[in-house]
Amino acid sequence: MVDVPSDVLAGIPPAEVGxxxxxxxxxxxxxxxxxxxxxxxxxxxxxxxxxIGMVALVLSWLMRLQLGFPGTxxxxxxxxxxxxxxxxxxxxxxxxxxxxxxxxxxNYLIPLMVGARDMVFPYANMLSYWIYLLAVLVLVATFFxxxxxxxxxxxxxxxxxxxxxxxxxxxxxxxxxxxxxLFIIGFTMGGLNYVVTVLQxxxxxxxxxxxxxTVWGIFTATVMALLAFPALFxxxxxxxxDRLLGTSFFMPTLVxxxxxxxxxxxxxxxxQHLFWFxxxxxxxxxxxxxxxxxxxxxxxxxxxxxxGYRMMVWAxxxxxxxSFVVWAHHMYVSGMNPKFGFFFxxxxxxxxxxxxxxxxxxxxxLWRGDIHLTIPMLFALAFIITFVNGGLTGxxxxxxxxxxxxxxxxxxxxxxxxVMGVAPIMVVFGAIYHWYPKVTGRMLNETLGRFHFWVTxxxxxxxxxxxxxxxxxxxxxxxxxxxxxxxxxxxxxxLNAFMSIxxxxxxxxxxxxxxxxxxxxxKGKEAxxxxxxxTTLEWQTPQTPPAHGNWGKELPVVYRWAYDYxxxxxxxxFIPQNEPPASLTPKGAHP
Amino acid sequence: MTAIVLFMAGIAAIAGWWLSQQRLAAKPWxxxxxxxxxxxxxxxxxxxxxxxxxxxxxxxxxxFALFISAYSMRMQLIDWRSLPVPGLVWFNTGxxxxxxxxxxWAQVSAHRGDSENVLTGLLASGVSAVVFLIGQLLVWQxxxxxxxxxxxxxxxxxFYLITSVHGLHLLGGLVALSRTIVKAWxxxxxxxxxxxxxxxxxxWHFLLLVWLILLALLTGWADDFVTICRQLLT
Numbered sequence: 001m002v003d004v005p006s007d008v009l010a011g012i013p014p015a016e017v018g019x020x021x022x023x024x025x026x027x028x029x030x031x032x033x034x035x036x037x038x039x040x041x042x043x044x045x046x047x048x049x050x051x052i053g054m055v056a057l058v059l060s061w062l063m064r065l066q067l068g069f070p071g072t073x074x075x076x077x078x079x080x081x082x083x084x085x086x087x088x089x090x091x092x093x094x095x096x097x098x099x100x101x102x103x104x105x106x107n108y109l110i111p112l113m114v115g116a117r118d119m120v121f122p123y124a125n126m127l128s129y130w131i132y133l134l135a136v137l138v139l140v141a142t143f144f145x146x147x148x149x150x151x152x153x154x155x156x157x158x159x160x161x162x163x164x165x166x167x168x169x170x171x172x173x174x175x176x177x178x179x180x181x182l183f184i185i186g187f188t189m190g191g192l193n194y195v196v197t198v199l200q201x202x203x204x205x206x207x208x209x210x211x212x213x214t215v216w217g218i219f220t221a222t223v224m225a226l227l228a229f230p231a232l233f234x235x236x237x238x239x240x241x242d243r244l245l246g247t248s249f250f251m252p253t254l255v256x257x258x259x260x261x262x263x264x265x266x267x268x269x270x271x272q273h274l275f276w277f278x279x280x281x282x283x284x285x286x287x288x289x290x291x292x293x294x295x296x297x298x299x300x301x302x303x304x305x306x307x308g309y310r311m312m313v314w315a316x317x318x319x320x321x322x323s324f325v326v327w328a329h330h331m332y333v334s335g336m337n338p339k340f341g342f343f344f345x346x347x348x349x350x351x352x353x354x355x356x357x358x359x360x361x362x363x364x365x366l367w368r369g370d371i372h373l374t375i376p377m378l379f380a381l382a383f384i385i386t387f388v389n390g391g392l393t394g395x396x397x398x399x400x401x402x403x404x405x406x407x408x409x410x411x412x413x414x415x416x417x418x419v420m421g422v423a424p425i426m427v428v429f430g431a432i433y434h435w436y437p438k439v440t441g442r443m444l445n446e447t448l449g450r451f452h453f454w455v456t457x458x459x460x461x462x463x464x465x466x467x468x469x470x471x472x473x474x475x476x477x478x479x480x481x482x483x484x485x486x487x488x489x490x491x492x493x494x495l496n497a498f499m500s501i502x503x504x505x506x507x508x509x510x511x512x513x514x515x516x517x518x519x520x521x522x523k524g525k526e527a528x529x530x531x532x533x534x535t536t537l538e539w540q541t542p543q544t545p546p547a548h549g550n551w552g553k554e555l556p557v558v559y560r561w562a563y564d565y566x567x568x569x570x571x572x573x574f575i576p577q578n579e580p581p582a583s584l585t586p587k588g589a590h591p
Numbered sequence: 592m593t594a595i596v597l598f599m600a601g602i603a604a605i606a607g608w609w610l611s612q613q614r615l616a617a618k619p620w621x622x623x624x625x626x627x628x629x630x631x632x633x634x635x636x637x638x639x640x641x642x643x644x645x646x647x648x649x650x651x652x653x654x655f656a657l658f659i660s661a662y663s664m665r666m667q668l669i670d671w672r673s674l675p676v677p678g679l680v681w682f683n684t685g686x687x688x689x690x691x692x693x694x695x696w697a698q699v700s701a702h703r704g705d706s707e708n709v710l711t712g713l714l715a716s717g718v719s720a721v722v723f724l725i726g727q728l729l730v731w732q733x734x735x736x737x738x739x740x741x742x743x744x745x746x747x748x749x750f751y752l753i754t755s756v757h758g759l760h761l762l763g764g765l766v767a768l769s770r771t772i773v774k775a776w777x778x779x780x781x782x783x784x785x786x787x788x789x790x791x792x793x794x795w796h797f798l799l800l801v802w803l804i805l806l807a808l809l810t811g812w813a814d815d816f817v818t819i820c821r822q823l824l825t
Contacts, residue, residue, distance in 0.1 A: 120639040188650055196643045202634040209619040226646065227602065230654040231595075234661060241752060246742035249665060249749075265670030265745065270661060273592055277657070309619060317610065324599050561619035581623045 025548070034130075036122035037548050038107045038193075041129045043439065045103035048129075049096050052136050054514075056091035057507050059084045064463075068500025070481045078480040079167035082151030085478060086168075087143075089154030090176070093282065094183060095136055097424055101289040102187070102225065103132060105431060106194045106218045108439065112538035113215050115203025115556045115578075117549045119193040128193070131186030138179040145171040153478065155275055158250040158268050162243045164257060174243060177236040184229045184236075194222040203537075205558030209313070210577065212536045212562040213306065216313055217292020220320040221285045228281035228324070235274035242266070272334055276327040283420050284323040288316055290427035291358055294380050296562070297430050298362055300534045301377035302369030303573050305563035308361045315354035322351045332400050333407045341400040348398035352391070359388060370566065370573070374532075375449040379430030382457045383423050390419025393468065408478070411471025414464050422460045429456070429513070436517070437531050441544050442524030448516040452509050459506035463499045470495060533574045536562050540576050594663060598656035602649055644790050648797050651760060655801050658756065659808060662749050666814075672744045676810050677733045683726035684806060690719035691799040694792040701781060701788045709788060710775045716795065717768050720761060727758050753805055757798070764794050 025031035035041060063084050066076045076084075107125070111118050119125045142149035151167030152160060160166050161173055168176075198211075198219045211219075238249040242263070250271040251263035299306040306312060328336065328344040362384055371377065393415040397403045406412060429452070436444050471477075474487055482488055530539040542552045556578040564575040635642060665671070697712025731751065739747045771787040807813040 121643060188647075192643050192646055192650075195646050196639050200635045200637065200639050200642055204633075205625065207617075207619070207633055208613045209615065209617045209622075223606075226650045227599065227653045230650060231657050233654060234657040237756075238661065238752070241741075241748065245748075247748035247752075248670075248742070248745055249661070262742075265668055267665060267668060270664050273664070274657065274661060277592065277595065305620060310616065313615065321603055321606075325596070557625075559625065560623045563620070564623075580625075 034126060036118070036126045038111050038119045038122070038125060039439075039546065039548075039550075041125055042104050042107035044129050045099055045107060045132065046105075048133055048136055049100040049104060050514075052091055052140070053096035053100075054510075055140070056088045056096060057510060059088040059091075061504060061507055063088065064500040064503040066480065068497040070483075076480075079151055080148070081480040082153070082478070083149050083167050083172075086151050086153055086156075087139075087149050091139070092421065093154065093286070094180070095139065097286045097420075097428075098187070098225070098282070099132060099183075100428060101286060101424070102194065102218060102222055103129065103190055105214075105289060105293065105435075106222065107190070108435070109214055109538060110194055110197050110218060111201070112438075112541065112546065112550055113212050113536055114198060114201060115206055115537050115551070115558060116197055116201035117551065117555070120196045120201050121189075121193050124189040125193045128186045128190035131182055131189065135179045135182035135186060138175050138182060142168065142172045142175045142179075145175065147172055150176045155272075155279070156239070157275075158239060158242065158266075158271050159252060159254060159263070162239065162251070163254075163261075174240065177240045177243075180232060180236045181240075184233045187229060188226060191222045191226045194218060195226065203555045203558060206537075206577075209310070210558055210561045212292075213295040213309070213312055213316070214289070214292040214536075216316050217288045217290070217295075220316050221288040224281045224288070224320050224323065225285045228278045228285065231274050231278035235271055235278070238274075239271065269331075269334055269336070272331050273327070276330045277324075279330060280327040281323045284319055286420055286424050288320065290383070290424040291316065293431045294383050294427050295358075295362065295365075296536065297376045297380040297427075297434055298365050299563050299565060300434075300532050301374050301380070302366050302371045303565045304365055304369035305565055306361065307364040307367075308357070309561070309563065311357055312361055315357045318354040319351060322347065322354070326351060329398055329403070332403045338400075345398055345400050349395065352395060352398075355391060359384065359391070374433075375444070375446070375453055376430040376434040376532075378450075378453045378457075379426045379433065382453070383426040383430065386418055386426060386460070387423040389465075390415055390417075390423055394419055406471060408476055409471040410467050410475045410477050413477050414467035414471055417464050417467075422464060426457070429453070432517075434532065435538075436520070437527030437544075438538055438541075439545055440521055440524070441527055442520050443527045443531065444520045444524060445516050448512055448519075452513045452516065455509035455512075456506055459502050459509065462502035463506065466495050466499055533572070535564055535574050535576050537577055540578055592660050592664070594659040595653070595656045598653060602653075638786060640786060640790060641793075644793055648794070651797070652801075654756070655805070658749075658753055659804070662753070662808060665745050665749070668745075670744070671746055673811060674734065674739045674744070674746050674750060675737075677730050679726055679730050679733065680806070683723050683730065684802065686719050686723045686726060687799055687802055690716045690723060691792075691795045693719065694788070694795045698788050698792045701785045704781050706775070706778070706781045706784075709781065709784065710772070713768065713772045713775055713788070713791075716791075717765065717772060720765055720768070720795075724758055724761060727754055730754070750809060753809070757802060757805060760801075761798055764791065764798065767791060767794070 025035065025037075030036075032040065035044075062073075062076060063081065065073050066081055107119070110116075147168050147170035149168050150156070150161065150172035152162075152173060156173070156176070162169060166173075198215060202211075238247075241247045242249055242251050246262055248263045248266035250268055251261075251266040252268060253264040254261050295306050295312060326344055326347045328340055329348045332341055332344075362380075393411070397406060397412065397415055433444055433449055436442075470492055473489070473492055475482060475492060527544065529541065529544045532539070537556055537558070538546075540556060541547075541550060557580075558577045559580050560575060560577055562577055564570075564577075566573045567575055693712045693716035695712075697709045697716065700706075700708035700712060731754070734747070734750070739750075741748055741751050767787075768791050771784070771791055774787065775784055804813075807816070
């Protein structure tokens with residue numbers, strides 16, 4: 001704590017040290033396993049998410065092997081290929097990205113950044129993780145049940161998701177839906193924590209407009225997730241009824257295997273509405289935390305205040321609200337009313353405005369900044385490039401007339417991998433390199449990190465940039481083998497092989513990253529409390545890694561916003577948020 | 592999807608109103624100094640549990656709004672045959688109103704510091720909530736014996752689905768309520784009981800409101816209402 005004359009603090013309410021009744025662990029089990037400390041829960045979330053993410057990575061390898069060298073790998077049959085697609089998509093979007101950004105970074109950063117001792121409901125927070133773990137285990141178990149995991153595509157569209165003939169129709173789809181329901185229940189418990197902690201748990205002086213953008217991003221994304229996940233919940237429950245109890249919510253009358261099925265009259269389109277009412281906000285649930293984190297990375301490593309802070313906040317809130325009225329742009333080819341298409345194309349293009357504002361502000365923050373090309377900064381720059389790339393193809397696909405011909409081609413695959421696959425993952429990596437020193441007290445190895453960055457960034461481009469071209473050629477997505485199709489030239493097959501090799505190399509680089517994380521835990525350079533000279537509160541904790549309860553006897557007091565970098569006339573090029581103004585500091589005191 | 596879009600618009604209006612109180616137009620880079628210098632934007636003073644419940648109710652509201660949306664979309668298809676609502680449902684509705692009323696009474700008593708009435712109110716509410724749930728099960732049984740099976744028609748399926756989701760939420764509430772009852776039974780000081788009673792009351796009133804809306808939907812009143820509104824507008 002900084003010394004402040006007592007009369008200055010007279011008008012400020014007391015530090016309310018006992019505001020959160022901290023649960024004090026009594027044994028090893030409650031300290032490290034069934035812990036109620038948000039930081040431990042964050043690490044648990046992160047490790048689980050990354051572990052299941054590695055499974056999804058291997059699945060993408062298998063898919064790429066089949067696409068690049070069709071016919072070579074006899075153990076990948078068409079059913080399995082569909083199962084790999086489905087599980088890869090589902091794991092990456094929900095079980096990795098959502099869980100890692102909100103459960104991992106949210107849990108770690110929110111209490112520290114707002115100056116709280118812990119989340120407001122630590123017990124529910126702990127339950128949240130264990131239910132998430134259960135959801136992951138159910139998901140993993142589908143690989144081992146008869147018939148294997150579902151192969152319905154990550155959108156799980158009925159009717160094919162539950163018809164015989166679709167892979168995983170027996171048990172896979174049921175367990176998939178159960179796993180999603182569990183995930184949503186677990187997430188809601190965590191989400192309530194993140195929202196209420198930001199609303200109610202902020203320390204003295206931490207007004208909303210002094211919050212780091214990371215917290216704004218995670219907060220808004222959590223609010224969206226709390227409101228959007230029920231749509232997936234409703235869709236999952238109803239589909240489960242259709243599959244198990246023979247109702248016809250989504251299932252139309254159809255002939256199955258030569259016989260009139262038991263279903264009748266249901267609406268597959270209804271499922272699509274429900275799914276995308278969740279599915280589109282989900283894109284921003286992943287993107288907004290990434291936007292927030294990358295803003296902080298850029299500001300810190302360019303030693304410059306974030307350009308247009310207010311505009312950034314408004315854009316985050318605006319994007320969050322807008323994202324609920326664009327869902328049907330995923331359904332242009334579903335046969336819906338063309339007038340709806342016009343409406344949703346318009347809202348989709350409007351949402352590009354706040355997004356573009358954010359991109360301009362990141363670039364203007366870099367402009368004439370004191371740019372340090374640290375690894376987090378490299379990843380942040382890679383994010384901007386990738387995101388702009390993916391965002392621009394999004395403008396293509398947002399228009400009905402362009403989307404209809406491109407809809408089922410590799411162009412869409414390239415677009416969404418750029419914008420919500422590679423771009424957020426760049427931020428995840430940047431954030432891990434940035435905050436790993438706080439979590440463990442040690443720096444990640446620099447050489448391995450640079451190797452990891454360049455291989456991942458260039459490799460991801462080598463995979464997904466040519467994929468746009470394949471899409472424009474008309475190469476369809478979701479096909480196990482495109483065979484000797486007349487309109488696909490031989491060069492496209494060579495390109496596919498090239499992309500597959502790139503994918504294998506990128507995957508290998510992730511193993512280097514995992515090795516780096518484990519190695520640095522024991523052998524990494526000691527980091528100290530604030531290795532990046534950052535202003536936000538999490539770097540000002542008395543201990544590193546922060547102890548249970550985060551702060552010493554008293555909570556920090558905040559005097560300024562989160563971006564006082566390179567302030568003219570200041571002794572250092574950063575001023576921590578909890579450093580009192582010069583006028584309040586007694587002469588001769590620090591700094 | 593009209594129901595859910597309207598619900599989201601309501602949430603957006605509340606969020607917008609709240610954000611408008613938070614000085615989002617402030618220029619934080621100029622506002623260096625101690626807390627008191629800049630009004631607004633500080634943490635909420637309400638208890639965390641109350642804010643948490645409020646946010647949770649928004650989540651539950653969104654869940655039911657989505658069910659209602661799905662219901663109204665599905666009912667437009669030709670195979671929809673509405674099912675008769677058994678008279679018992681009206682009795683159940685009455686019981687749920689009693690349950691909510693008893694909790695309201697408990698809350699008023701808690702504010703007055705009348706611990707005996709608090710316990711009575713809590714118990715009455717708990718018992719009537721259980722009666723409501725049993726009544727709902729009996730309604731299912733009546734429908735089943737009448738040949739209105741779950742999978743026979745989407746209208747039936749929605750009836751069973753929506754009533755069971757509502758019932759499960761009430762069941763969850765009963766867990767919280769019984770914990771409050773145990774606390775009151777043990778003679779916990781009334782000031783420490785007040786918050787729990789308030790939270791239960793809030794949740795119960797919300798579930799009553801949801802039930803009344805669902806009832807209007809299931810009995811077809813909501814449909815008539817929408818038709819009248821449409822006619823008025825055209």
